[in-house]
Amino acid sequence: xxxxxxxxxxxxxxxxxIDMEDEGVLAKGNCERIGVGxxxxxxxxxxxxxxxxxxxxxxxxxxxxxxxxxxxxxxxVIDDVKEISAVGHRVLHGSEKYKTSTLITDTVIDDILSxxxxxxxxxxxxxxAMKACQDVFGKDVPMVAIFDTxxxxxxxxxxxxxxxxxxxxxxxxxxRYGFHxxxxxxxxxxxxxxxxxxxxxxxxxxxxxxxxxSISAVKxxxxxxxxxxFTPLDGFIMGTRxxxxxxxxxxxxxxxxxxxxxxxxxxxxxxxxFLGVSGVSSDCRDVTAAAKAGNHRAQLTLEMLCYQIKKFIxxxxxxxxxxxxxxxxxxxxxxxxxxxxxxxxxxxFLGVKLDEQANSExxxxxxxxxAPGSKTEVWILPTNExxxxxxxxxxxxxx
Numbered sequence: 001x002x003x004x005x006x007x008x009x010x011x012x013x014x015x016x017x018i019d020m021e022d023e024g025v026l027a028k029g030n031c032e033r034i035g036v037g038x039x040x041x042x043x044x045x046x047x048x049x050x051x052x053x054x055x056x057x058x059x060x061x062x063x064x065x066x067x068x069x070x071x072x073x074x075x076x077v078i079d080d081v082k083e084i085s086a087v088g089h090r091v092l093h094g095s096e097k098y099k100t101s102t103l104i105t106d107t108v109i110d111d112i113l114s115x116x117x118x119x120x121x122x123x124x125x126x127x128x129a130m131k132a133c134q135d136v137f138g139k140d141v142p143m144v145a146i147f148d149t150x151x152x153x154x155x156x157x158x159x160x161x162x163x164x165x166x167x168x169x170x171x172x173x174x175x176r177y178g179f180h181x182x183x184x185x186x187x188x189x190x191x192x193x194x195x196x197x198x199x200x201x202x203x204x205x206x207x208x209x210x211x212x213x214s215i216s217a218v219k220x221x222x223x224x225x226x227x228x229x230f231t232p233l234d235g236f237i238m239g240t241r242x243x244x245x246x247x248x249x250x251x252x253x254x255x256x257x258x259x260x261x262x263x264x265x266x267x268x269x270x271x272x273x274f275l276g277v278s279g280v281s282s283d284c285r286d287v288t289a290a291a292k293a294g295n296h297r298a299q300l301t302l303e304m305l306c307y308q309i310k311k312f313i314x315x316x317x318x319x320x321x322x323x324x325x326x327x328x329x330x331x332x333x334x335x336x337x338x339x340x341x342x343x344x345x346x347x348x349f350l351g352v353k354l355d356e357q358a359n360s361e362x363x364x365x366x367x368x369x370x371a372p373g374s375k376t377e378v379w380i381l382p383t384n385e386x387x388x389x390x391x392x393x394x395x396x397x398x399x
Contacts, residue, residue, distance in 0.1 A: 015066060092148050
């Protein structure tokens with residue numbers, strides 16, 4: 001079975017074609033600038049690359065070009081589009097309705113659109129992409145929706161509720177949803193494959209660290225709590241997001257600067273975080289380089305990041321009554337050895353003892369990096385959200 005994995009944005013269509021016989025990626029790429037021009041970048045498993053500009057008025061034309069690239073020319077990896085057995089779509093928000101991945105029907109697409117207020121930047125284009133995919137592949141090709149929020153639906157009520165009047169939860173479903181669920185689910189499941197620790201009775205803390213970051217407490221293999229909240233803005237400092245702050249800062253600044261709610265949201269989501277504090281960049285690598293060059297605000301940014309991650313790890317260990325393993329994943333989590341070292345420093349009280357040589361030597365690779373005798377294991381586990389989407393798609397379609 002070959003599964004096409006789709007991650008759609010308002011002006012982009014990222015894809016991977018995965019052969020589920022060996023779970024190998026046959027090709028991957030991105031259709032960019034949909035609606036404002038168009039460009040496709042495509043790479044095959046054997047190293048062939050194709051990149052050219054073409055017109056993408058809508059997502060439908062992007063799918064048509066994607067099919068053409070997969071089946072003909074320099075980027076060809078299959079002979080016929082009929083070799084694609086199913087399509088798996090990443091979806092940001094499933095509200096409280098979708099607790100697991102689900103086969104896509106017209107009703108599911110309508111539901112995804114109805115959650116647009118909860119995921120205004122992602123849900124509409126993802127629903128549009130599903131309809132475009134149906135137009136190109138036909139309704140006989142099954143599609144599956146994999147929701148970023150579904151993994152966190154196992155949180156207890158005490159973890160996901162906010163202390164605002166309960167009527168707003170009942171009227172507007174305002175609660176903690178959590179995001180990056182596909183990544184947290186993948187690495188926590190992978191942990192049980194590579195470690196001697198069993199799922200039953202286990203207590204893990206998974207740290208997905210990148211331009212957007214979140215940390216989850218995973219108990220018995222299920223999400224117990226997570227740092228992102230009603231939106232991906234909550235939690236700790238990220239590339240351009242502030243993370244959690246005193247809500248009164250919002251009202252105070254709005255009054256002082258005469259900012260509208262939309263302007264305030266834009267500032268907190270797009271102008272804060274690494275970029276806002278350092279004044280250098282939203283990219284952690286740039287901030288790290290500036291910090292090494294003596295930039296105080298860049299140094300402060302990294303100190304804030306490590307400090308806030310430590311607080312979440314400590315808090316989740318307390319909430320679960322202990323921790324068996326801490327897992328680092330995501331672009332920063334997998335590759336930044338200095339950050340992992342700083343986070344794990346002075347954590348002996350939690351049973352954490354880092355093997356500094358392993359931390360340095362195996363950066364970016366799947367490996368246990370805690371020292372022998374460390375009561376709490378520490379791992380680098382590269383995430384693979386596309387593979388998890390493909391696996392869910394295969395499982396549901398096979399049923």
